[in-house]
Amino acid sequence: MAGSKCVRLSGELAKQLLASVDSVLFDCDGVIWRGDQAIPGAPRVIELLKEHGKKVFFVTNNSTKTRKMYVDKMSTLGFNASEDEVFGTAYCSAIYLKTVCKLQGKVYLIGSNAMKQELEAVGIQQTGLGPDHIFGKQTDWANVPLEPDVKAVLVGFDEHFSYMKLNRALQYLTRMDCLFVGTNRDTRLPLEGGTAVPGTGCLLQAVETAAQRQAATVGKPSRFMFDCVASKFHVEPGRCLMVGDRLDTDIMLGSNCGLKTLLTLTGVSTVAEAEANQKSGCSERQGMVPDYYVESIADLLPALQG
CATH class of the missing domain: 3.40.50.1000 (HAD superfamily/HAD-like)
Known part of the structure; x- marks a missing residue:
């Protein structure tokens, strides 16, 4: 062959x-x-x-679904699959932080509720889920309150991505012992009809540019x-x-x-x-x-x- x-x-x-x-x-x-x-x-x-x-x-x-969510979708579409057979980046990033990085601490999460669930399933706590609204002036942004036990920044798909989230990630990543992980680098998500929307890679590149650091990525x-x-x-x-x-x-x-x-x-x-x-x-x-x-x-x- x-x-x-x-x-x-x-x-x-x-x-x-x-x-x-x-x-x-x-x-x-x-x-x-x-x-x-x-x-x-x-x-x-x-x-x-x-x-x-x-x-x-x-x-x-795709980092917006847990393994269980994928199995549920597959079942609806006529596929027979188990959670053990599914490897999405929400799950794989949690495994990476737990087994490869041996993370001792909390994650600042730019991502989805599915990522939160997969992190918590392996015993990792997170902060950052949901909107982070802007406040104050630039000096306030540079001194934004940070949680001392955050030891990693994890970037996945986040529909609430914002300037303040980008800023908060930057502030965490100025700590050189803070790990930096991304789910994947797909820059566009193709949709039916030939259209597309920005993918996780766009968010990850923004954080990398701000932090002047390169993330380790777990996805294909x-x-x-x-x-x-x-x-x-x-x-x-x-x-x-x-x-x-x-x-x-x-x-x-x-x-x-x-x-x-x-x-x-x-x-x-x-x-x-x-x-x-x-x-x-x-x-x-x-x-x-x-x-x-x-x-x-x-x-x-x-x-x-x-």
Whole structure:
């Protein structure tokens, strides 16, 4: 199965690929669902993979949902999944702070209620959730009250992001022993109809610029998200397939971790973009070239049913 990359997957080749893997990682939005609609055939693909003895996991950069919230959504859309199979950045950032950073203290959170819940589930307290309204003058902002037991700043998606939150994060991060972690660097969130809204990466870059510090990130394409799965379920990289719709996150994660990669065209990226990366001669862009592509993951059904 070695050779050229960005190959259309079908027929006997699809059977060979599936036979060569024990575990499959799926991105969610744009891969198994779009918005609030399942991709046609996707629930059956997941079901058949499990019937064939494959381990299936769901890895998403979205930090606005807990694992339970994802399982509830999947159930509504016809998927059978457990919390153990879901790895979102709300959960992974909590695990990172707990196990890698061994955080002893509280988190200043720029993020969602889901992130608060996942932090608290591993015993980490937070402050900062919700709006932080501006007050006073610039001298007041520079001397804003800080909680002494805050030992980390965590940045995820936050609909209440504001100048005062940015300022408060800066003040915490002037303490050099304060850890700095971001969920992911996605700069845009594509919506149905070709529109988009700013993503977490925009908020994270703002904090990095203000603090003049670089955050560690846990989401795709950082290998930490795969490490979360691999350490818990003993997943062997060489026998694992990453399925995604974004070259810069999903496919790059697979490349970073030595996984086989499959691009599905029901989401963001296109074959033309993948081929342009392949022809670029740029080593970083080569990491954004999938091994295979399909129009939809439903294209795997014949190989699974045969």
